[in-house]
Amino acid sequence: MDKKTRICIIGGGPAGLSAGMYLEKKGYTNYTILEKLDRVGGKCWSPTYNGRRYEMGAIMGVPSYYAVHDVEEFCGITHDGPKLNRNYKNGKGDVIEPFEPKKNILKIPRLLKMKKQIKKLGEILETKYKGYDLNGHRGVAEGRYEGFSQTSSKRQPVKGENPNLKDLCMPFKDFCKLNGVELTQDVWIGPYTSFGYGYFDEIPAAYVLKYLDFQTCMNFVKINLWTWKDGTQSIWEHLNEKLKNPARLNSNISKVERKDGKVFVTVNGKVEEYDKIIITSPLYVPNKRKDGLVGMVDYFDAREDEKKYFSKIDYERYDVLACETKPEDHPEISYYVFDNMVPEKLGHLMVYYRRWRDTKDQVITTYALRKHRDRKEIPYEECRQTVLDDLKTMHNPASNVINEWTVYYFPHVFSEDYAAGWYDKVEAMQGKYDTYYAGEIMSFGDMDETAEYSRELVERFF
Numbered sequence: 001m002d003k004k005t006r007i008c009i010i011g012g013g014p015a016g017l018s019a020g021m022y023l024e025k026k027g028y029t030n031y032t033i034l035e036k037l038d039r040v041g042g043k044c045w046s047p048t049y050n051g052r053r054y055e056m057g058a059i060m061g062v063p064s065y066y067a068v069h070d071v072e073e074f075c076g077i078t079h080d081g082p083k084l085n086r087n088y089k090n091g092k093g094d095v096i097e098p099f100e101p102k103k104n105i106l107k108i109p110r111l112l113k114m115k116k117q118i119k120k121l122g123e124i125l126e127t128k129y130k131g132y133d134l135n136g137h138r139g140v141a142e143g144r145y146e147g148f149s150q151t152s153s154k155r156q157p158v159k160g161e162n163p164n165l166k167d168l169c170m171p172f173k174d175f176c177k178l179n180g181v182e183l184t185q186d187v188w189i190g191p192y193t194s195f196g197y198g199y200f201d202e203i204p205a206a207y208v209l210k211y212l213d214f215q216t217c218m219n220f221v222k223i224n225l226w227t228w229k230d231g232t233q234s235i236w237e238h239l240n241e242k243l244k245n246p247a248r249l250n251s252n253i254s255k256v257e258r259k260d261g262k263v264f265v266t267v268n269g270k271v272e273e274y275d276k277i278i279i280t281s282p283l284y285v286p287n288k289r290k291d292g293l294v295g296m297v298d299y300f301d302a303r304e305d306e307k308k309y310f311s312k313i314d315y316e317r318y319d320v321l322a323c324e325t326k327p328e329d330h331p332e333i334s335y336y337v338f339d340n341m342v343p344e345k346l347g348h349l350m351v352y353y354r355r356w357r358d359t360k361d362q363v364i365t366t367y368a369l370r371k372h373r374d375r376k377e378i379p380y381e382e383c384r385q386t387v388l389d390d391l392k393t394m395h396n397p398a399s400n401v402i403n404e405w406t407v408y409y410f411p412h413v414f415s416e417d418y419a420a421g422w423y424d425k426v427e428a429m430q431g432k433y434d435t436y437y438a439g440e441i442m443s444f445g446d447m448d449e450t451a452e453y454s455r456e457l458v459e460r461f462f
């Protein structure tokens, strides 16, 4: 492609900004990033409270976040945030140590079995499911893998046939049963369901295992994690400052028309002309949201195939509250509440995060899911109240809520559409209307998977 190609990128989150960075590294300088809000970072949102930044969105990374590492290198920054730590509570608010045999004498046989199954899962992922951990979902439903190896920062293109990969289309719970590793869910559920990515009986195994590949999950277990002092938003603020063309904030896009090999974008009432467009903002938002967020099908001249496939996308209703507490009620540490990570406890507090250990004058943040595919959605206000009641049960009552957010979280498709080849059909549409699709739905809803997908998109098509 001509390096002077005029490229419009919609969205100034990790996917959009890193698309700009990788394009720039490849010699494309004629790109424009349009961001709807008055800030960059998207779901990496780190507001300030009492002089420090707390996290309303993304919190942490792992050492295998190679794309985030590319960004750090590009900007000359590093992961310099507070060390994470955590403990566990049951639904009644008692501190528990579910993985400590000495504290769970009766559960020792189960814990031993679990350990064996974790080892087995590690082995079959490397052998039977070779190719499972590539970024994106190309070929999985057809029993192929295609992408770039993720074992080091020097990614190599890899490709191959593996019919077993089709198993990744089924919900993770069924996948575990099929492979006799049901107890591994006890470990994977912590960094999966409580982080808002849905329940194992409804989410295809591909999402679970591409995000929580074996190594990444073990990093969570060992708390080998990265954070940033000024919050994850600061990563993207630094990147935005370094880019030749920083994101244009407060860009209200009312219309996008693609005709005669050109893309016409109406921004803040004025028509701008481009050659190509990369969308990192939502493709489809199934219900009306109070924040006015809409999908591309709502303001693009969406074609029939775009409408057909994107209408299959659903997302999680994941709610975050930032709460003040009295110093005496402030938690010692962050807590995971496993009892509340099951669909029957929809709308309950699953995890709460204490970020700063040297002070009690900072906020804590709480996390709850209120949607499961087969259940009635819990209304926002009801969930909010339940979470505040749960904090009391946990002996860490909130004195005030200072910030709250119900997130358009983890867009995904369900098993039947995944198995019917949703990803291969959408991947085949890349570039068809001078349009490229990136962001969370194309890979997974975390900082690194989205940035890595942008890297590969640039590598493949530009």
Ligand SMILES: Cc1cc2nc3c(=O)[nH]c(=O)nc-3n(C[C@H](O)[C@H](O)[C@H](O)COP(=O)(O)OP(=O)(O)OC[C@H]3O[C@@H](n4cnc5c(N)ncnc54)[C@H](O)[C@@H]3O)c2cc1C
Binding pocket: 010, 011, 012, 013, 014, 015, 016, 034, 035, 036, 037, 040, 041, 042, 043, 044, 056, 057, 058, 059, 060, 061, 195, 251, 253, 280, 281, 282, 294, 320, 407, 409, 438, 439, 440, 444, 445, 446, 447, 448, 450
């Ligand atoms: C509570 C929470 C906890 C999380 N924890 C972690 C974590 O610990 N680690 C991790 O790696 N990830 C975490 N994530 C996920 C991570 O933040 C996201 O996956 C990542 O930000 C996705 O990047 P993106 O660019 O694809 O999308 P987004 O971050 O959603 O960015 C999309 C951007 O597009 C903009 N936009 C939307 N519509 C339009 C439009 N019409 N026109 C112009 N711009 C538009 C948005 O304003 C936004 O800036 C968390 C997210 C949340 C909410």
